[in-house]
Amino acid sequence: MARRTEEERLAREEARAARHRARLEKHALPCPHCGKSVLDHMTRCPYCGGTLVPAGYAPMDENKKKKIRTVCYAVGTVVAVVIILLIIFLR
Numbered sequence: 647m648a649r650r651t652e653e654e655r656l657a658r659e660e661a662r663a664a665r666h667r668a669r670l671e672k673h674a675l676p677c678p679h680c681g682k683s684v685l686d687h688m689t690r691c692p693y694c695g696g697t698l699v700p701a702g703y704a705p706m707d708e709n710k711k712k713k714i715r716t717v718c719y720a721v722g723t724v725v726a727v728v729i730i731l732l733i734i735f736l737r
């Protein structure tokens with residue numbers, strides 16, 4: 647009885663590992679520098695250290711980055727001022 651459940655557990659683990667491998671293999675592609683298999687989201691090859699371009703990745707435009715940063719600073723400042731005013735006036 648115990649032996650049978652141990653076998654079932656091993657079979658389930660093996661099936662899970664096979665599903666995991668299948669999921670990873672969908673995202674595997676050869677490194678353009680060394681040819682070893684790497685994942686498509688990696689920015690650097692773990693084997694040769696070569697730079698990789700992740701699939702579907704485009705670096706953000708500098709102007710857009712500046713705009714987002716400016717808006718975040720403005721919103722952060724307003725929130726900080728409101729919190730400070732609330733602390734001062736709600737005493």
Ligand SMILES: [Zn+2]
Nearest residue numbers: 677680691694
């Ligand atoms: Zn490589």
